Amino acid sequence: MSRFLPWALVALCFVLGVASRSISDSFVVFVPALQGAFDASRSAVTVVYSFALLVGGTGAPIAGWILDRFGLRALTVTGMTAAALATASAAHATEIWHLYLGLGAVMGFAGASLSGVLSASLLGRWFPAHRLGVALAVAWSAAGVGAMVVLPAAQHMIAADGWRHAYTVFSLVSAAFVPLLLLLPWRQIARGAPGLAPVRAGGGKASGPTLGDAVRDWPFWALTLSFGLTSLGIFAIVPQAMVYLLERGLDGAYAARALAVAGFLTPLGMIGFSWLADRGGRRLAALLAYACSILGVGALALVRGPDDDLWLWLYVLLFGGSMGSRGPMISTLATLRYRGAHFGRIYGFISIGMGLGGFLGAWIGGLLHDWTDGYAAVLAFAAAALVLAAAALGAEAGERERLSR
Template sequence: MNVNVDEPTGAPAPLREATPTAVTVVGLAFVFNFLGRGVADAFSAYILPLEAEFGWSRQSMTGVFATYMLMAGLASPAAGALFDRFGPRVVYGAGLALLGGGAWLAGRIESLWQLYASAGLMVGAGVAALGMVCAATLIGRWFTRSLATAISIAYSGFGCGILLMLPLVQYLIDTVGWRSACQAVGLFVLALVPVCLALPWGRLAGRSRAHLAVARAPASTGPDTVSGATTDRPADWTLRSAMRSVAYWRLVQVFFFTSVGIYCVSPQIVAFLTESGFTPIAAASAFGFAGLLSTGGMIVTGWLADRLGFARAALLSFGLTSAGILGLLAISYQATLAALVGYVLFFGIAQGARGPIVSTMSNRIFAGPSAGTIYGTIYAAMSVGGACGSLAGGILHDATGGYRAVVLMSLGAIALAAEPFRPGGTLAGAIAARRAAPRIPA
């Protein structure tokens, strides 16, 4: 069945789809996203204390963030493949151990390479295991018609994590120091490992797999208008066949450039606002409040995508992001409360909004037993883009001595990310989506 991304993706799901177990699955995905991104993105609060103690350059600091993003990206396909093979207990348990261990070790570093290994590599691997690659695959086993809404709720854990963790970490740094703050966060996450392992994952993973239900649906006999290939049913999708489709690479483009645009500025937001004249706690709170707004923004984006179509929801979110970045540009000239409110409001509402859209499109287009692996490689583009963006942002800051060039780079990357959704663009045309069969209750 051909679906245009400018058309609604379907009517709201019936109530039977949101069973208690399905709701629990979405809630757990929310919590894991909250922990992963909340702990990892709170690194921005450590930049100034680390620079003060060790004298490291801003490029070195953003390089740590880039390493975390790169590792999260490179590990995402592996996390998806391991999830497809071994299930959530193994992957989520390992993710919590890596995230907590990396945070705890970061509080004991004495050299730069140790920071890269702990806060970069270990935390990045933990975020990959706890993130949306596994969550989207798991949620896809329980939801069909309201998949975008369900995924967006899980995605909103990103924003809540930033909202609560960043001000909390900043408070801990101000009161007990950055080392104790790192170790406290790490120990808390490690304490959750046995709790995770004890959960009834056999039931939560679904007694039957959604892709098996889809495979029993009527076969598609027409040509794939995106890839140009003819397939018999969605279970035929493999990573190799997906990578031959135009839709795959357009989704990669959206994720990569969105991440470049966001992460060339976000790791330096607290430092930028502090150096512009705002207090450290006000800067951290502003960044955290933007995360709060993103929670509602992601849920609304998923709801709009289910009803108005992916393209309209995506273009609206890109417009809001651009407006928020313009607020940062205004702050680079004169730090005013109005410009700060503009950044928090517009950037916050749209922060993370593309995630539910791309996740849902990937799960609909490439449904099948390899869905986790395929989405893992698409998700990797987001993390690689974040690594490139954060590293480039640090280099631009050190080269220019300010943030204006960083902000302008962010605007250009957001324009490239929005291009596939423009009228007449690839993702605004017909997308060969497979008919999803009703979920078989566990």
Template structure:
């Protein structure tokens, strides 16, 4: 049924299917393919280490390079999406991902893997991710947290599905053939569905959530200029929090499988631990993204950071497959919540006019943490033959990140109490 609403002497027809959900589906496909391909790296770590005679730290650097690029590139792709639209950037990004995977299959040295996988995944995901997630934020207000969580749940499901698939492909075709199959998936699924992306509901005569469009003057003023946003204390706090958190946030995606193998877990079971992170991550994006709409997205951001710290503490004392599966699920829930809530927090504080550009600049903090964290954990293992120190540092980093986000809320609460007493 179509419902008609009247506003300002014009007749507004609410669409039967709100296109915002198709934009969410497109963002889901981008995150599923892009991050799913990236997080298969743990399944490739041992074959690459064996074939090229490399240390665990040096192989881990491949993932760190890719992670640095796909978060850092948002500083360019975000503003371009605000100006030209998310669709061309997402389609280009998926093509670059496919090209990188295909080139990695032909690598003759670890350096060539650095260039092919690191640059292909890094540049491709960096080109597509921020524009896709930024587009989703503009289509929703009341259900922004849920819609954002649904969009980035592609990361969780990609983490669930892609590493076991990659492991099976490696066993069947070798790691080179596995990379070629993943390249085909990126072209068919990633490029195809990302064509549904659209930047602005006003292009369809709609407002956020499928409501009537707002007056043009209101839309024009609905957003903080990029330079004003990045100079604000609120942005500085978010940036520092993300920087600190991300030093440890991606360590499990690279090192959980080899950690489990070191503790006697069979390879087939160890790879499934990444899928368990994916299950938890998907649940966290749905549940915590929706919860954030009700309890407040700033409070939810603090909660998920503390939850990630708790999960890391569980990892530090886990040795069996069962205990590691418990860690993987708990960590996935809170990591998924972090990824879902963060863009919505940015939209809440700075508005929609330049949201992709602001998110892109914010994610450069995650880029630096991703570049250093997983490779540093690998080199720490090479030096000590233990992951205990990097795991504990990762847990502490998340506690610090939560305190940074909480500081403005605590200050405003203190001021409110003082005002009430006066």
């Protein structure tokens, strides 16, 4: 059993990620129906998703506290219950602010509970350093892989029976997980592999660095800045990519297919770059991933018309293939440095950078477009943020390589 348990836990993290993050990301399919149902503007509806991103990051310290104080069972059950309640409330919403509360705040907290904090803490107990990155990358890929199934399913249910029915189905699916989570052998799971998950030292004293220890050292801030600046750069572009391509004269269906391919490449890039990092090239993998994203931004800038296929597909390959790769890397580095009794809270505070960066990146990207009536400033801002993120993560990855020698 113990031989197969680590990868069974990877599968568990993957499924929970699909049931939280992928369902949350399906919101983009609901936007037209919600606009009509609530007679609301596009921005009034889409801010629901921005709010979910914000809460997904800022709620991570609370998720970490639940994990450290009450354990894995409490965190997973709380997160899945939140996902079920969020989608159920959306199905019965009568005012737009109901969506802000349910799909924004509650669903955002579900994502915080069932994604990064959970997978880093859980898998960090079972995988050694040379295998941890790939395991985390598989768990993180749930959002991209799950979207390939969840988005078409949501679109089909909306077209067939309406958006309220779709959210009701999502709520029932999430609720079905709760009794299953209650029955899992969490005591055995929490013990982890021998030597990897010290939770208590002799005499009952908690082991590992505390949050206070962490915030006094540069690595904590390097990882937090990496999360924040990466999200700034990525989300300054992603929400506007489709409109950018349409304004350059590309056919809508063709542009959508190109962006779908980028989404397909994202989980492959997560696993590929993490595999390279686990094989002893953490700094190389980090810098290579950022170089691909920055070059992808440059390729997008060179898409000036419908005939610029070369630059379009270079953007898809470089930006799409590297877009999600830093999350597993940052999680791996945080786990290796802070693994112990207080890891949940430490990682939760590091994750604030990701939520704030995603929220601010989308907002600042929109502002820069409105102020300049173009995209040059948006693309320059994204590239600058990614350069700074590369410096921070590259430094910490290099330090980890020195410590492991």
